Amino acid sequence: MTHSTDRLILLPADEYTLRLERLQQAIAPVADGVLVTDNANLYWLTGRVFAGYAYVPAQGTPLYGLRRCAHLAGDGVAAERKIEDFAARVAAACPAASRLALEMDAATYAAVERALAAFAAQWPAVQPVSATAALRSVRAVKTPAQLRLMRLSGERHEAVYRRIPRLYAPGMTDYELQVEIERASRLEGCLGQFRVAGSEMELFMGSILTGDNADAPSPYDFAMGGAGMDPSLPVGADGSVIRPGSTVMVDMNGDFTGYMTDMTRTFRLGSIAPEAERAHELSRAICRRLAEMGRPGTQARDMYHAALSMASEAGLENYFMGHRQHAGFVGHGLGIEINEAPVIAPRSRDVLQEGMCIALEPKFVIPGTGAVGIENTYVVRASGPMECITGAPEEIIDLEK
Amino acid sequence: MTHSTDRLILLPADEYTLRLERLQQAIAPVADGVLVTDNANLYWLTGRVFAGYAYVPAQGTPLYGLRRCAHLAGDGVAAERKIEDFAARVAAACPAASRLALEMDAATYAAVERALAAFAAQWPAVQPVSATAALRSVRAVKTPAQLRLMRLSGERHEAVYRRIPRLYAPGMTDYELQVEIERASRLEGCLGQFRVAGSEMELFMGSILTGDNADAPSPYDFAMGGAGMDPSLPVGADGSVIRPGSTVMVDMNGDFTGYMTDMTRTFRLGSIAPEAERAHELSRAICRRLAEMGRPGTQARDMYHAALSMASEAGLENYFMGHRQHAGFVGHGLGIEINEAPVIAPRSRDVLQEGMCIALEPKFVIPGTGAVGIENTYVVRASGPMECITGAPEEIIDLEK
Numbered sequence: 001m002t003h004s005t006d007r008l009i010l011l012p013a014d015e016y017t018l019r020l021e022r023l024q025q026a027i028a029p030v031a032d033g034v035l036v037t038d039n040a041n042l043y044w045l046t047g048r049v050f051a052g053y054a055y056v057p058a059q060g061t062p063l064y065g066l067r068r069c070a071h072l073a074g075d076g077v078a079a080e081r082k083i084e085d086f087a088a089r090v091a092a093a094c095p096a097a098s099r100l101a102l103e104m105d106a107a108t109y110a111a112v113e114r115a116l117a118a119f120a121a122q123w124p125a126v127q128p129v130s131a132t133a134a135l136r137s138v139r140a141v142k143t144p145a146q147l148r149l150m151r152l153s154g155e156r157h158e159a160v161y162r163r164i165p166r167l168y169a170p171g172m173t174d175y176e177l178q179v180e181i182e183r184a185s186r187l188e189g190c191l192g193q194f195r196v197a198g199s200e201m202e203l204f205m206g207s208i209l210t211g212d213n214a215d216a217p218s219p220y221d222f223a224m225g226g227a228g229m230d231p232s233l234p235v236g237a238d239g240s241v242i243r244p245g246s247t248v249m250v251d252m253n254g255d256f257t258g259y260m261t262d263m264t265r266t267f268r269l270g271s272i273a274p275e276a277e278r279a280h281e282l283s284r285a286i287c288r289r290l291a292e293m294g295r296p297g298t299q300a301r302d303m304y305h306a307a308l309s310m311a312s313e314a315g316l317e318n319y320f321m322g323h324r325q326h327a328g329f330v331g332h333g334l335g336i337e338i339n340e341a342p343v344i345a346p347r348s349r350d351v352l353q354e355g356m357c358i359a360l361e362p363k364f365v366i367p368g369t370g371a372v373g374i375e376n377t378y379v380v381r382a383s384g385p386m387e388c389i390t391g392a393p394e395e396i397i398d399l400e401k
Numbered sequence: 402m403t404h405s406t407d408r409l410i411l412l413p414a415d416e417y418t419l420r421l422e423r424l425q426q427a428i429a430p431v432a433d434g435v436l437v438t439d440n441a442n443l444y445w446l447t448g449r450v451f452a453g454y455a456y457v458p459a460q461g462t463p464l465y466g467l468r469r470c471a472h473l474a475g476d477g478v479a480a481e482r483k484i485e486d487f488a489a490r491v492a493a494a495c496p497a498a499s500r501l502a503l504e505m506d507a508a509t510y511a512a513v514e515r516a517l518a519a520f521a522a523q524w525p526a527v528q529p530v531s532a533t534a535a536l537r538s539v540r541a542v543k544t545p546a547q548l549r550l551m552r553l554s555g556e557r558h559e560a561v562y563r564r565i566p567r568l569y570a571p572g573m574t575d576y577e578l579q580v581e582i583e584r585a586s587r588l589e590g591c592l593g594q595f596r597v598a599g600s601e602m603e604l605f606m607g608s609i610l611t612g613d614n615a616d617a618p619s620p621y622d623f624a625m626g627g628a629g630m631d632p633s634l635p636v637g638a639d640g641s642v643i644r645p646g647s648t649v650m651v652d653m654n655g656d657f658t659g660y661m662t663d664m665t666r667t668f669r670l671g672s673i674a675p676e677a678e679r680a681h682e683l684s685r686a687i688c689r690r691l692a693e694m695g696r697p698g699t700q701a702r703d704m705y706h707a708a709l710s711m712a713s714e715a716g717l718e719n720y721f722m723g724h725r726q727h728a729g730f731v732g733h734g735l736g737i738e739i740n741e742a743p744v745i746a747p748r749s750r751d752v753l754q755e756g757m758c759i760a761l762e763p764k765f766v767i768p769g770t771g772a773v774g775i776e777n778t779y780v781v782r783a784s785g786p787m788e789c790i791t792g793a794p795e796e797i798i799d800l801e802k
Binding site for chain 2: 010038039043047048049050051052067068069071102103104105106107108109110111112113130132176179180182183186187189191192193198199200202204205217218219220221229230231232233234257258324325336
């Protein structure tokens with residue numbers, strides 16, 4: 001089985017045109033063209049990850065340069081190992097740009113400097129501008145074809161989660177249970193790759209937290225922490241045995257299609273503290289409330305404040321989004337990467353639009369018990385509440401019956 | 402089990418001093434101080450990944466700023482969410498820098514620009530220089546403590562590889578075998594995280610190649626390709642059934658300690674073409690020859706040319722390091738990341754030093770059969786040939802007996 005063809009552009013023609021038009025509309029107000037080199041952005045634009053460059057003018061036809069896989073073909077495609085050669089071809093084919101948009105939050109300083117110098121050699125008056133806002137905004141709103149891939153990931157993700165109670169064996173550590181879930185995920189087709197925008201967050205396949213390890217602060221900007229197995233990757237499972245009276249929070253990779261869903265479910269061994277049960281039900285209620293609020297035009301920050309208010313009214317704000325260390329958000333956009341727009345946070349300026357995909361994860365850390373709550377991935381619809389695409393049962397599930 | 406303590410610096414005092422001195426010696430000729438923010442560099446410097454900043458002056462005591470995990474403590478450590486606050490404390494404590502070294506090949510353009518502006522607000526005359534060469538050079542030469550972690554990864558890596566024939570079941574695809582090796586690796590303690598310098602290369606846990614999928618070009622700069630399971634991650638296993646007469650090349654993640662070894666072994670189902678057997682033995686011979694050459698003072702490019710000459714003399718140069726697409730190197734430094742210095746390539750200017758860790762992977766792709774050859778991780782010693790730290794049997798191993 002191979003998915004590769006010799007066409008560089010793997011998207012169907014109408015889908016490619018749709019994405020290109022959206023990008024050009026977003027770029028036109030700020031720049032005369034955009035240079036795209038980041039894997040996630042190239043995948044969004046073409047339907048494949050490749051090594052090279054795309055130049056998308058604000059009007060007109062894109063050009064592509066290949067650093068490897070020179071057999072790939074298409075209009076405007078050529079093999080160019082050096083960006084200087086690509087820039088020369090762009091300058092010969094496109095009107096001179098006075099403002100060039102560059103991936104200043106995705107590419108390294110050295111890469112941007114080199115690209116800028118390559119284009120300045122062709123267009124001496126060119127000025128750099130950031131492509132970040134335009135790319136984030138177009139990637140946040142998914143097309144129907146992208147939503148199909150998101151839903152497919154959600155279905156497979158759910159199939160894995162339904163199997164979790166049968167993967168548990170008495171005496172297991174959090175880490176051992178995680179390894180069995182990883183295997184089940186991979187056999188269900190999980191690609192494993194966990195794409196995060198920026199270079200600061202790292203995670204391998206997901207996070208399993210049991211007992212008080214859920215309260216160990218992590219350096220990474222995820223909703224929950226965990227000490228991890230090693231100081232080189234201080235997040236998630238720490239090798240604790242799963243003990244009676246504890247919860248096990250499972251938040252594992254949902255990248256089955258190149259587009260990832262995010263889903264968390266909570267399991268328990270034996271009976272747990274009533275306050276933990278109550279916090280879990282509150283998490284479900286917050287999700288229902290936010291899903292109802294989440295319509296085109298809704299302010300992301302209003303959703304955050306609604307969630308925080310519900311936690312405060314229940315007297316659970318000290319445990320909301322962590323206990324020793326608190327996460328500063330309750331949800332996030334996702335798709336190709338786990339941290340796309342919008343961000344559901346107190347000072348977010350993001351506004352919901354139809355087609356956005358948002359993971360909501362109102363979680364609580366209850367000392368002595370562990371983490372509770374759920375996470376679902378939702379799609380913002382033209383009208384009505386957001387559509388949940390991660391449908392596994394939401395109640396706390398017994399690992400042993 | 403938890404490895405975290407409340408000390409930011411997890412390295413023993415003498416080890417920390419040793420690394421700091423090496424970094425300061427490398428920085429002093431080019432800058433008055435270096436700002437470190439990249440996870441891999443912070444881990445190298447302190448023994449843990451954390452979210453924040455380090456400023457290491459060319460002489461004197463480093464300062465650390467924490468963006469998260471504010472409970473961590475130590476000399477010169479403070480919680481500072483913004484780099485502007487950190488820069489102000491650095492300026493109050495350290496002599497003004499006229500040249501500030503920044504991680505221009507690891508940090509994003511936006512992050513470097515912001516850091517530079519923060520320091521320029523304190524030190525108006527400051528000029529940016531690249532920290533890349535200094536950091537690459539100090540990280541390339543491992544300390545005895547780092548070599549212990551490398552050897553420990555090698556031992557565990559070997560234990561997993563010895564189990565591979567028993568993980569195979571008739572009718573398996575490359576992908577299914579990979580999933581079982583992943584599970585065995587994780588149960589042996591593999592952390593999973595596959596750290597690569599730069600943002601362009603992606604790989605989940607490793608690569609399994611069988612038959613002609615070994616000849617599918619990949620966009621990533623690895624030694625071998627493979628179509629992968631999806632165009633969002635076009636490398637490695639593609640779901641092919643492992644067929645009689647084919648090889649299976651296994652090149653899986655060796656990060657068991659934060660320091661990773663790299664090892665490849667070749668398996669076969671039934672008998673394979675004599676030319677493939679011959680190429681495999683040549684790979685072993687190239688490794689022996691290069692291990693013998695690899696002494697302090699050896700030019701990395703001479704090792705590459707020695708390998709290429711042996712392939713050419715055997716009439717196998719068309720299959721050396723790929724067939725449809727050829728990789729441009731035969732080995733690479735490694736440790737915290739898979740692509741450290743030195744690089745064993747035709748135009749490399751790297752020179753071997755005692756304590757360097759180098760993976761050698763002279764591989765061949767034989768059309769109709771698959772990939773053959775081995776990869777080992779070696780340590781450059783003061784005298785004598787390089788020490789191999791990945792000791793699994795090197796011959797082609799039968800998946801079924």
